[in-house]
Amino acid sequence: MKQEWYEGEKTYYFELDTEGTVMRQIIKQRDHLFASNRPNFCLSETTIEFEPYLSIQCTEFDEAWTKANVPFMNDWLETIKSIKDDTEVEGYIEVIYPQGIIINLGNGKYGITDYEECKRVSDSSNIYTGNRIKGKISGIDNINLWVILKETKVI
CATH class of the missing domain: 2.40.50.140 (Nucleic acid-binding proteins)
Incomplete structure (x- = not known):
């Protein structure tokens, strides 16, 4: 399940499991995207009740996730080679x-x-x-x- 939430100047995107546990998270602040996998490790510790009207397409989440990880991709490719x-x-x-x-x-x-x-x-x-x-x-x-x-x- 993918969901988004607005708070002030930030937009939060969540990937949830069936119990509402956040598995991946993206924070969008102005033109910047921050993913929960590195280096800030920003994953909600609170379970989130899924609201269908706030859901987004998986492809939209995955595109934002990929974009947030672009700065780390060269290092990752070197890592998997080594x-x-x-x-x-x-x-x-x-x-x-x-x-x-x-x-x-x-x-x-x-x-x-x-x-x-x-x-x-x-x-x-x-x-x-x-x-x-x-x-x-x-x-x-x-x-x-x-x-x-x-x-x-x-x-």
């Missing part, structure tokens, strides 16, 4: 989203890992922003421009 599965990487926890733990890998690179998987091997009281974390590369998420990590552990 990574190899099962390579161990290290970074720090940037934010925790419904999709999982977002990890800052440095140099504009971000990863994601499953929260529950990480919790199985790390004390959950250590899973918070700023803490160091390591894991192995297992794939890529071309929509969010994230490296997917497995076997993660807070260090």
